[in-house]
Amino acid sequence: MSTTTNGTSTVPAEAERIRHILVSRQDTPQRPGAVSASLTYGWRALLKIKHVPEQLFDVTIFPIMMTVMMTYVFGGSIGAAVSGQEAGGDAVGAYVQWLIPGIFAQTLVMITMYTGLTLNRDISKGVFDRFRSLPVWRPAQLVGALLGDQVRYTLAGVIILVVGFIMGFRPAGGLPGVLAAFLMLLVFSFCLSWVWTTVALLMRTEQAAMGVSMFIMMPLTFVSNIFAPTESMPGPVRAFAEANPVSTLVGCIREFMDGVYDIGSITAVLIYCAVLVVIFGPISMFVYNRKS
């Protein structure tokens, strides 16, 4: 028969090595727990940043652009209304104090959208088949991706704050206030990301996921108190803006940065966070488990 005639001369050594590693591994390790598995997937996300640093474009250039653009385009006019000063240079200065915390929140909230887009691309690759065939807590794959994104959000946040500082932002709450605001924003971003994982898993293509995400994102960030006080808006819009979780978040962040720690605001944001995870986490997993 013609079997096993190919390359027989080199085979035994390799076969022996392979047989050796198969038998040398008798003690199967304990399966990893949910936390350990999530962290491992988070580590994967960091490795991807290391190997493909271009993917940081959206968390570096975009925040700078947003901060500079929004402040100087709207600063003069909205700043005058917000601060009660004459339109122009002083108004911009006053507006920076008010706007930077908002831009900080808005930019990070917008960046969370990329989590879903990356997942949509990632999940169509063969490696996800392998992940899904492992005896691992399944949500770890999504949780890990979101944990890895915390690094991206942190980078973006630092950039915004530095640019803001250069532009004259001086938070009254000092470093503790800024750190508290940062932490709160990261928690909110993590929770909001489950909306985008749901969208990403439901949509077949990245473009479709992008379209739906933008559709949600625009009102969420613009119909809020980020750029202007909600009091200035007409009835229904104002109602939407005040019910918008992003407004609640931005309100809380402004307080932190002013050195105000209000239990009511903190609780309100955390409730929104919990609601987002409780609704969109299970939906994401439901869709994920049925994804073919």
Add this chain to the structure above:
Amino acid sequence: MTLRSDDLAVETRGLVKRFGETTAVDGVDLSIRRGGIYGVLGPNGAGKTTVIRMLATLLRLDGGQAHVLGHDVRSEPAAVRGKIALTGQFASLDEDLTGLENLVLLGRLQGFAARAARSRGQELLEAFGLGDAAGRQVKKYSGGMRRRLDIAGSLLVTPELIFLDEPTTGIDPRSRNQVWDIIRTLVDAGTTVVLTTQYLEEADQLADRLAVIDHGRVIAEGTPGQLKAQVGAGALNVRVVEAEDRERAAEILAAALSADVVREADPTALTARLDAGARASTALTALEEAGVEVETFSVGQPSLDEVFMALTGRKPEPDGDVAGDEQEAAADGGDHGTAGRAVDDEAEARTR
């Protein structure tokens, strides 16, 4: 029939999977013994991958039952995942990461501590001849290297059962032989291998038992030898000295063997089906008597190619229990003379 007998690695009954209107898997029954290599052979779109993905708990069953290593894939998917490994059709690797990082990732997900995962990964890379490429991104690997790494990724913890979905599709012959050797080594070490392939030669080379799948159904099952025997024929390959003699030779062979003769791409080569009872020697004598000079001839067992053509050359009958109804398929097969190219794995003789 016992549904959970211990010596079976895989047992399915009436497996069904639908995607919208199309029924990708339409009542597949499989009984795969532990140990050995089981081949699932079929053309593109036959439903092979869908079957594998259902068995690996990646797809939900729309009907029927499946037990893998004694566990129901529906009710105990975690238990199944703990014992199997899957190497998907498209490299199940993270292209952006290096070879070592991929293995460390998979090792940690299997529960190895960071350092142990690293040393286990390195050990596997060395064994698979990828030691030098450990620090290189997988996207820079060749097809063969990817495949080997892919299989290594399934072996961090030695699985009881490994699913290989088209393990050699799209790689060069040398890499293919390496992958075959790896697969044989796995089996020697006691792992059960279930592989899908659309290469008949691969099934013939590796599998000790196989199922032929077409349109989501098992149309034949058995050892490669049994399947060939069912077709009940071999092939006579003849190469004439002068290309202009070929036409005449074809007519003589067709008459002597009362079978179809295939003109190969080589202008001097012919392949004729040998139906049961046909005598190759008679045909060769007829050629000699007609004065056709024969360069070489060989008698081959029917290739799996031919088996496949014989089994699927007709429309599969939708009625009746198609799976396992080998007799009928074989009986029909003999009448369809659309022979593929035979593999000359039997006697080859030179006449001059």
